[in-house]
Amino acid sequence: DTGVSQNPRHKITKRGQNVTFRCDPISEHNRLYWYRQTLGQGPEFLTYFQNEAQLEKSRLLSDRFSAERPKGSFSTLEIQRTEQGDSAMYLCASIRSTSGEETQYFGPGTRLLVL
Amino acid sequence: GNSVTQMEGPVTLSEEAFLTINCTYTATGYPSLFWYVQYPGEGLQLLLKATKADDKGSNKGFEATYRKETTSFHLEKGSVQVSDSAVYFCALCTNAGKSTFGDGTTLTVKP
Numbered sequence: 001d002t003g004v005s006q007n008p009r010h011k012i013t014k015r016g017q018n019v020t021f022r023c024d025p026i027s028e029h030n031r032l033y034w035y036r037q038t039l040g041q042g043p044e045f046l047t048y049f050q051n052e053a054q055l056e057k058s059r060l061l062s063d064r065f066s067a068e069r070p071k072g073s074f075s076t077l078e079i080q081r082t083e084q085g086d087s088a089m090y091l092c093a094s095i096r097s098t099s100g101e102e103t104q105y106f107g108p109g110t111r112l113l114v115l
Numbered sequence: 116g117n118s119v120t121q122m123e124g125p126v127t128l129s130e131e132a133f134l135t136i137n138c139t140y141t142a143t144g145y146p147s148l149f150w151y152v153q154y155p156g157e158g159l160q161l162l163l164k165a166t167k168a169d170d171k172g173s174n175k176g177f178e179a180t181y182r183k184e185t186t187s188f189h190l191e192k193g194s195v196q197v198s199d200s201a202v203y204f205c206a207l208c209t210n211a212g213k214s215t216f217g218d219g220t221t222l223t224v225k226p
Contacts, residue, residue, distance in 0.1 A: 042219050
């Protein structure tokens with residue numbers, strides 16, 4: 001069990017460019033969550049998957065954001081036409097919900113800076 | 116909707132001082148409650164949790180008790196160390212598994 005991993009750890013991009021982040025959850029964890037954390041704030045929920053199905057999306061997730069989990073394992077979060085307001089830490093977490101466990105295991109995050 | 120309110124920081128203490136960070140919540144149903152710690156440049160690490168009323172979570176000398184009557188989950192430690200300096204987040208989790216976080220409290224412990 002190697003924990004939740006996220007790549008890249010840091011991303012600097014210019015406004016208007018597209019970016020994609022990857023999250024690899026703990027193996028056998030069927031639920032995967034994406035959060036966004038801005039400076040001085042707590043993480044805010046964006047979306048989550050149970051296996052490959054995206055079950056809920058926050059209103060924070062504008063049309064420029066899309067998330068996938070095609071095989072129920074790793075997930076990607078894409079932001080199209082990035083804006084400076086997208087600059088934040090993007091956190092991924094996973095749970096094995098079938099065990100009744102509610103503890104989310106977080107990855108180290110991807111820090112995005114949009115210039 | 117669900118919400119979590121933490122005492123505002125930053126909090127600065129001397130080593131071996133007593134720590135309290137207040138946390139209150141608003142939620143529908145019966146959430147589980149958590150404290151996470153975040154060190155600079157890192158993700159969130161679970162510190163402790165409680166899943167039902169009157170449960171006490173504890174870890175590394177930190178404790179918090181789930182108080183349903185006051186909707187609170189205050190974090191305490193009897194004697195802080197310099198290595199406890201970090202940002203602490205209170206959070207609640209619903210049965211869908213998604214978490215609602217407070218804004219965090221920055222703790223600085225001076226030797």
